[in-house]
Amino acid sequence: MGAFVGCVANEAKSLAKRFGLDEAAAFTGVLLHDIGGLVPEQQRVALAEELGIDVLPEERLVPMLLHGKFSAYFAKDIFGVTTPEILSAITYHTTLHANPTDLEKIVCLADKVKWDGEGVPPYLSELILAFDQSLDAAAKFFTAYLYDSNLLVIHPWLSEAHDDYFAKQ
Template sequence: MNALLKPYFENIVFSGNLAQDVTAVLTHHQFPKVAGHVNRVAREARRLALQFGADPVGAETAGWLHDISAIIPNRVRVEMCQAFSVSVLPGEAGFPMILHQKLSVVVAHEVFGVVEPAVLSAIGCHTTLKPVASLLDKIVFIADKIKWDQPGEPPYLDALETAVAHDIDDACLVYHDYLWQQRDSLRFAHPWFLDSRAELLSIRGEEHDFGSSNFERKGGRNGRF
């Protein structure tokens, strides 16, 4: 194991069972709420994969591991990304919380031995989505939004569940539109989110309603991007 990651995992006895091991890591580091969240996301991702004809095992694996880097503090995330040659966008450097999706890819590969490119891709864009996203990317993205990590039910849940019953792209746009409506209070409008939204609107024959995919918005909203 890489020396930079070893301090976070050296006291964990791995069983080889992904669900047990992810739960053990997160609870050891005092993240029981994240452990509950990834459990729910893994189950939802598997359900959606079966619904849309994707790989249910890959979806469930990505669900379990998508937030595993929560144990890595914000203050070292930029440095950690640089150590593993993971690109850091200017806006990400100023808002390192968002780097957890990229660092979860590193942990999934380096610690849990995940090598499937499709699974790693889904982990790596589960918060923002990205342009030219795969079906598995979209499934894990939507599972994360249905089983969100905030108190109560998501305000967009009814619309999202209605959309996902028939079309995964429509479901992605439901969440993207929810964020876009709050754009003036976003800490950081991630380029992947903006470009993905523009792409999905274009597929539906609609024009996007922003000029640049590289702007930042400053605000104080509770930890979203």
């Protein structure tokens, strides 16, 4: 296991414990959340179509967005993960979606706390403060942060998550 994946997996277990969720499910989801990134960027759309994975217009423009779908596909097909909640957490870990489960929030946010970028994530201190309020507050904060950042495209799932959180005000 790479150091980065290990850090994210340990963060997921820690968050799951903190919020009273299944640590093993969070750990499994994070271990496999980025395996779809092994598919070369230029081959993602064609392979998704070949495998029968639905490709949204935004994913055609930014094929990196397909990696969650590939990760869930490989988790099931290669690693035998059959738990729908884990597969869903893997699928939605990049953007979340409307009405995310707590496990989906944990897998997504663990990935954002222990990111693979250089240095400290620019949002980390605010995200940590949001966790002190609740898991939902942290997911709401990160959804807003991501939605308002300089993205190449806004994935429909992110738009749905944002609308869901901010329509509840």
